[in-house]
Amino acid sequence: MTKIWTEKGFVENDPWITEGEGVEAGEGQNAVLPLATFLTRAAESNDVGLGVLITPADDVTKLAPFIDRIALIAVSFPAFNDGRGFSHASLLRTRLNYQGELRAVGDVLIDQVPLMLRTGFTTFSVSNETALRRLSENRLPGIDVYYQPAARSSVEGETYSWRRRAAV
Numbered sequence: 001m002t003k004i005w006t007e008k009g010f011v012e013n014d015p016w017i018t019e020g021e022g023v024e025a026g027e028g029q030n031a032v033l034p035l036a037t038f039l040t041r042a043a044e045s046n047d048v049g050l051g052v053l054i055t056p057a058d059d060v061t062k063l064a065p066f067i068d069r070i071a072l073i074a075v076s077f078p079a080f081n082d083g084r085g086f087s088h089a090s091l092l093r094t095r096l097n098y099q100g101e102l103r104a105v106g107d108v109l110i111d112q113v114p115l116m117l118r119t120g121f122t123t124f125s126v127s128n129e130t131a132l133r134r135l136s137e138n139r140l141p142g143i144d145v146y147y148q149p150a151a152r153s154s155v156e157g158e159t160y161s162w163r164r165r166a167a168v
Helices: 035-044 060-069 084-095 110-118 129-136
Strands: 003-006 009-011 016-018 030-034 050-054 070-077 101-106 123-126
Touching: 016 070, 030 035, 030 070, 035 050, 035 060, 050 060, 060 070, 060 084, 070 084, 084 101, 084 110, 110 129, 123 129
Parallel strands: 016 030, 030 050, 050 070, 070 101, 101 123
Antiparallel strands: 003 009, 003 123
């Protein structure tokens, strides 16, 4: 069972469905298209409110000309040890200035959620039983020390252990 989670809790009746291999969006649903399909459709139309699925090997910079027309970018995490999705999120938020919904899909584990939030993810497609249970109990792990800047600042302010303040 897969559920969509945000910091406000679980989402009921999510309208997004990932198209491909015989799956198509129906009435009242929005399609999340693979990158190649999305690029073709976006180039041939002026549609807005589109959804796109980014896999680890995809080049997110190809979205730049269409970034203002995208309502949802789903970033795939096919395995817990594949961190390229974090890089994609960082590029989308900081370099491409993407302001819409950024969703982590695939192997989303509870320990990764705080880091995903820092890199700019706003929604999570969660199927891991432990993650589902902990999120439903509002038991999100914390991060004590940050080593690099992120798209989203920490609640307590910046805490980069590697950065020293110079005397003025």
